[in-house]
Amino acid sequence: MEQPAHPETEPLLGRVRVARGLTQSALAKQAGISQALLSKAESGLAELDPDRAKSVASALEVPESALTVPVSALSASIVFHRKRATMPVSKANQVRAILDLAQLQVAAILADRRPPLKIERTPLPENGYTTPEDIAKSLRKQLEPGTGPIRSVVAALEDAGVPIVVRDLESAQIDAIFSWPADAHPLVVLSDRAPTDRQRFTLAHELGHAVMHQVPSENQEAEADRFASEFLMPARGIREDLTSVSIPSLARLKPIWRVSMAALLRRARDLGQITESRYKSLSIEMSAAGYRKNEPVSISSETPGLIGAVLRDRLNAGETIDSLAADAHMTPEEFRTTYGGTLA
Incomplete structure (x- = not known):
């Protein structure tokens, strides 16, 4: 169980980077900016100029809007998950960042x-x-x-x-x-x-x-x-x-x-x-018999359907993948990759 810690002024940039599995130095190198500037931008202590923001967004494969969403837009929550003691802290942080992005996306998709x-x-x-x-x-x-x-x-x-x-x-x-x-x-x-x-x-x-x-x-x-x-x-x-x-x-x-x-x-x-x-x-x-790691008899999978049903309704009502992706602070390509399977 993890307690929330969301600074009010922190932009979502750092969460996106962590969710992508990148270190600050790796992202700074890919985007062609200094790590010091990236660190300040993630802390809300500096703003990226248009060219640098475009480079960072391109490296992260997100629209520029995703970089400046305030973390306060996320609903602070207690998070429950079972993990092994051997799980590295970096992986635990990445999983939490993936959750934060999913929370933002689902809120935009479900809306009213x-x-x-x-x-x-x-x-x-x-x-x-x-x-x-x-x-x-x-x-x-x-x-x-x-x-x-x-x-x-x-x-x-x-x-x-x-x-x-x-x-x-x-x-x-x-x-x-x-x-x-x-x-x-x-x-x-x-x-x-x-x-x-x-x-x-x-x-x-x-x-x-x-x-x-x-x-x-x-x-x-x-x-x-x-x-x-x-x-x-x-x-x-x-x-x-x-x-x-x-x-x-x-x-x-x-x-x-x-x-x-x-x-x-x-x-x-x-x-x-x-x-x-x-x-x-x-x-x-x-x-x-080896059943502790691999039991016999398979069980059919359980597939979520709520998000897909809402997306189909919104598309049938005239909205587009591009507009839905923009609402969720995602590129259309990422939106299709992430949620396209739910539309089948």
């Missing part, structure tokens, strides 16, 4: 067509009377009636007014980012690299954070996992399926519940359907 938000924050109380499982059960009733498998976590979130965009997050160490500004709707950036079963659990995990946690806590990761497990595999619905757990049964249940075999095995243990020793034995068996 943004659907109503159907989820709300439910902070987890310290007294323990309300559990992560309780909150997950309540939210499931709103988003997916019943206790069976959720057909699509992506569709459920979008139906609830949470837009989702897919990006190359430049790292296999982050599957999804959930951002929920205090004064705006949530946004999810989904990695295009993760398998569907991992994406689904990560989305549920980050949803749990966004709903339950407003400040960091020692147990927040375990609480988000408990939320995700109940959200995806509700006890009332899955308990009977976990009465006789084996590697073949986990493989059979995986495409039904659309979660990993490892998650199903863990759920069986947490619900008391298998003993701790049986859990450890099956875990060792899965590891020996």
Whole structure:
């Protein structure tokens, strides 16, 4: 969980550079300007003259308007994502910058067509009377009636007014980012690299954070996992399926519940359907078979549709790719590359 830090006078230039994976020295060299001037421009302490602004924008492959958008135009938010401890700080910063640009773009694309938000924050109380499982059960009733498998976590979130965009997050160490500004709707950036079963659990995990946690806590990761497990595999619905757990049964249940075999095995243990020793034995068996890194049985992907539907509506109403790109502070070429696939 990361707290926002958006200086009021800082232009978006630095965020664009970081999102592109460039250092100041690399961008300065490509644009033919001094690093000192670029540093001042990123801090809002100097303005680039028209020729230098054109060179920098060309190097970044963005319209010049993207360089001067104030960072204050972004809604400050707490960001939720799961990342490995080995992830370099530079990559984490790049992922955050990608999120910032996506937030600006999605706000411009949805504009007044943004659907109503159907989820709300439910902070987890310290007294323990309300559990992560309780909150997950309540939210499931709103988003997916019943206790069976959720057909699509992506569709459920979008139906609830949470837009989702897919990006190359430049790292296999982050599957999804959930951002929920205090004064705006949530946004999810989904990695295009993760398998569907991992994406689904990560989305549920980050949803749990966004709903339950407003400040960091020692147990927040375990609480988000408990939320995700109940959200995806509700006890009332899955308990009977976990009465006789084996590697073949986990493989059979995986495409039904659309979660990993490892998650199903863990759920069986947490619900008391298998003993701790049986859990450890099956875990060792899965590891020996290579299933920790590459499980058998694939799960069909979940594709966001909200952004594409809004774009089609706007294009059918007479707007053009060029005008939509300008609103989003993107070049028409980048806009087509980034959002053209959603129009299919």
